[in-house]
Every structure is written in structure tokens, then in C-alpha cells.
Amino acid sequence: MSSTNPAYLAICAAVRAIPPGCVSSYGAIAARAGLPGRARLVAKAMSGADEPDLPWYRVLRSNGQIAFPKGSSGYREQLRHLKAEGVVVKNGRVDLTRFGAFADQDLDRALWGF
DNA sequence: GCGGTGACTGACA
């Protein structure tokens, strides 16, 4: 069911704005949604969001780690989606310097010769 | 109104 709450709508829009094969953090999503410091609200939105189009799995912690306890069903689900999009997950963690949606992509090209 | 809780975060030891 769609929420009429503008904050939730802004959060959903920010999450949808993450390009495929990239990831972002709760804090970054909150800031992008015009809600600085509301990372927990983003988490709440993800928990309550039932929209199938919402790429919630592209949202990680600020350190690139998956927000779920390792081994939980949600963890495995998120891990599966990320790998399906080509995101490299190392020990339950993603290198934000390479897959961060709002990070320096040019640096990636410089380092890898693209 | 109040204290506990959580898919969080940055600072600090």
C-alpha cells in the first residue's frame, strides 16, 4: 500500500534513484530525500515498504555492510539481489569506493584503465 | 507524557 507521507515518498524516490549495479547508505538516502540525520527513518521506510519496484537491497550501512544480521533471511535475500546486479559482496560487506552510487566513479575508471 | 527499541551514524578508545 502506498504511503501518503511525503517523507516516505521522498525516501522511496531517493532509493529508486540508485542506478543498477550501485549501492547507497541509509544516511545518504536520507540526505538525498531532504531528511539529514534520519537514517533510522529510512530503515523504517524499508521495513514498511511493500512496493516491489523499490530496490531496497541497494541500501547498505554507512560502512558498506549489509544492515541485516549475517545468516538471516533478509541478509541472504539482499545478498542475492546485489550479486545478481554485479555488486561484489566481500564478507557481508561492499566496497563503497567502487559501487557507491554517489561516489567518485571517475576514480574507478582511472584505477582500472577504463 | 515517558521509557524502550530499532534494516542508523560518527566519534572515540
Place this chain on the structure above:
DNA sequence: CTGTCAGCCACCG
């Protein structure tokens, strides 16, 4: 690297 702490805000009993 890990662990602790304070700040943060919506929700619940």
C-alpha cells in the same frame, strides 16, 4: 580491526 557511547527520530505499551 572491534567495542562503547551519545545523538537521532518515529513508533509502541
